[in-house]
Amino acid sequence: MRRIALLLLAVLVAGCTETTAVNQDTMDKDIQSAVEVVDDFWRQTFPEAFGEPYESPRVAGGYTGVDGPQCAGERSVPFNAYYCPTGDYIAWDEDLMAAGYSQIGDAWVYLIIAHEWAHAIQARLDTDQVSVAAELQADCLAGASLQGAAETGRIAIEPGDAQELAQTLAAVADEYPWTRVSDHGNIQERTSAFSLGVNRGVEACIS
Ligand SMILES: [Zn+2]
Numbered sequence: 001m002r003r004i005a006l007l008l009l010a011v012l013v014a015g016c017t018e019t020t021a022v023n024q025d026t027m028d029k030d031i032q033s034a035v036e037v038v039d040d041f042w043r044q045t046f047p048e049a050f051g052e053p054y055e056s057p058r059v060a061g062g063y064t065g066v067d068g069p070q071c072a073g074e075r076s077v078p079f080n081a082y083y084c085p086t087g088d089y090i091a092w093d094e095d096l097m098a099a100g101y102s103q104i105g106d107a108w109v110y111l112i113i114a115h116e117w118a119h120a121i122q123a124r125l126d127t128d129q130v131s132v133a134a135e136l137q138a139d140c141l142a143g144a145s146l147q148g149a150a151e152t153g154r155i156a157i158e159p160g161d162a163q164e165l166a167q168t169l170a171a172v173a174d175e176y177p178w179t180r181v182s183d184h185g186n187i188q189e190r191t192s193a194f195s196l197g198v199n200r201g202v203e204a205c206i207s
Contacts (some may be wrong), residue, residue: 022098030106031097034113035059037149042121045148049202050125057120058089062097080111081172083119090116100168107164110155112172113140129206135184136193139169140205143197166191 026084040055046054060069068076071084079099081092092112100108109117122130131137149155169190184190197205 022102024098027039027097027109030101030109031062031113033155034110037074037154038110038145040154041145041148041152042117043143045202046121046124050129050155052124055124057083057117057123058087060084060087060089060091062094063091064094068093081116081128083116083123085119085123088120088123090120096172100171104167104171105164107162108168110146111142111165111168114145114151115139117145118142125206131205131207132181133185133193136189137205137207138195139185139190140197141202143194144202145197147198148201165194169194197202 029135043056043187044056046052063069063076065078066075069089070076071082072086076082076091076093079093079096081090081096083090090113097112098120100112115138118138119134120143122134122138128160146155150157166187170187193205
């Protein structure tokens with residue numbers, strides 16, 4: 001799985017002849033904004049949708065390479081983003097964020113945060129509510145949360161965002177020691193799972 005994700009990113013980066021420098025401040029603001037709007041969406045939506053109080057996961061934030069927080073004794077993986085169930089936190093490699101942010105756009109960071117947050121939501125659900133296709137369900141919940149944030153005016157959908165989101169779904173797949181290669185689904189499956197959440201909301205993502 002790591003090889004696939006890295007390969008896709010390498011292709012993506014190599015395909016661009018000019019290196020675009022990332023404005024670190026702007027990216028950090030987008031990451032902060034993504035964390036806030038996704039957390040707010042779930043704070044408003046979760047209790048009604050699932051009949052349970054909502055508690056935010058921790059945000060361990062950015063790391064570099066193998067210097068991220070260990071999850072169940074496993075070191076962080078370079079160019080990855082993940083939700084750690086045992087620690088109930090979300091973390092991401094700063095280089096992963098920067099690569100997509102410069103090559104694809106700001107939708108990249110929103111989708112990665114929303115997808116990892118969706119894994120934290122799955123961890124709060126009953127096991128029979130979590131799809132066997134857990135990664136596609138996370139894409140669906142990510143779509144629902146970003147659409148919800150857009151509908152309340154917390155984020156603005158800009159021209160090109162749909163394209164950026166599709167490129168992001170094609171390029172990244174989070175990785176765990178227990179992830180199987182088939183877990184994330186192909187680009188069509190991921191895009192349609194994301195669209196299902198966008199068009200029909202959280203309930204449609206829960207089987
Ligand atoms: Zn995932």
